Amino acid sequence: MPPTNDFNTDNPLYVIHPHHRNGMRTKSQWTIPQPEEMSCFSDSYLTIWRTHGAGWGLHVINLTPNFLGISKDQLRNLFIAKFVCKAGQQEWHGYPADHQIHTQDRPTTEILNSWLNSNILPAAKIRKISKGQPCSL
């Protein structure tokens, strides 16, 4: 899927990163098709779910978050996406975030508060994500 910069704000460039789609066990892997990965990013960007240079996304179907990836050890289904961009640039890529393994893969308090206020995830799930506890949908 070629990169696209067709967004309403700031024209960011999103790139599909091959490391998260090559089946290797060194990084988490997307399990949703590339167009849906792009949609996840665009939704995240437009709702301004981003702080401190990182964006956070959910794969929402019929108002309900769904799994979007699998952990690198293939033990956990993942439902949070993290989007990062190179400093000073507007080129973004994303990956399924494993909140249990990496602290940096837990959304910030501000993002979690936003999800809490919008009822997109139940408060019980928000608590488990913030503490790095197992959390399924």
Next chain:
Amino acid sequence: MQPVKLTILGKYWDSQIYAGKLYLFNLEGDIQTVRWDRLIEDVNVKGELKLALSCAFTQSSLLYGDGSQPFVSDIEIKEVIRKKFELLLLENINIDQKIKFENLNYKSKQQSPFPFPHTDSCIYGKKMFIGSREGLFQASCDGKTTYAVSTRVTKGWDSAISSLSASYRSLAIAAGPEGLFEKSLDDGSLSFAKKESSLLMKGNFTSCNWLYYSIYGSSNVEGGKLADFKQVDDEDISEDELFKTIYSSRGNSKKRKLNKVFTDKKLFLNSGSGYSWGNQDKIFIANDNQISILKYKPWDHENKFTALNTLNLHAWKGQVISAATALFGTVIECENAIVVLPTEGDPITIPGEPINWRIFTRSKNYENQLHIIYDDRLEIYSFNHDYFVDQDEKVLGIRRPSTFRSRYR
């Protein structure tokens, strides 16, 4: 004996109970502090049940204290007390906050001065400690400020925190994959000038708790670990060694030094992998269909760990998320339910996925309570069977503490 339940309607994130006040963190990011003792006094029950109500919700020390032992041991008096709790069970105690709280607010409702939603909270030495994705925060709740929780917040440490536990004038911190840390509270400062010097154990910890003067870190991904401390004399510590001081309630002090780190695989050789945790004199591991239990005595170098029961249980209500052990029994959070294994009687399953839950094992008067928050209410369970259980022989709860207790006051 089933627990007595009190329900407070409302939308909450977290609750704390300390020194006669109930602190409610609501989902809008506010803190509402309620005069807890007065709220219970106002609960409408028959006169003959007032004592049971008080023991259940505001003064468990009346029946756990040393002075009560002759009474709870007496066969006739024990049955009278038991009967009162059984009658109290029949009362359906609901608190509608709109009606009750207006008259019982302790100072004004306030916007939480901490990051919200936080990951954990604890109150120790009249200070409230909050852990969050952004680090560690502290504010006074000594009643001397305009709001119940001071708005003058001190921040220490920038890394994400999963869980906090305070005892022996120290704060144990489970910092996820960064490890398990201990921070002394003696100097009044929250800053971690040398982060590495406070690291007790490497690992990925989501929870922590104190076992006397040792600390257990629980993990959902790597297995739990025990930081086993021993008491030492001053001459046994070199200048650069990590040591902590234990203060007794009589004001004298001893020193403790990290002895060794034990993994749960080493502690539970035949139990397989699972979720492990510890508190006071007990260490547990839970896997798919059983719980194994160790008794822990850090001062006994010959028999520090003693295997107790292994219990076979029915299928869990989903994966084990977390667990903790109180005087009254063991509480296990599964994906879709909380299971309480009381020190006497059958297991109690409380269905539903909670927003949060908490026990207060180091409290003086609320150690028999379990708080569980759901979408539209806080349920406070009070367990009152354990007063009559042999504290030395019981398996599923921690032992009633002795007179010596390290407290920061």
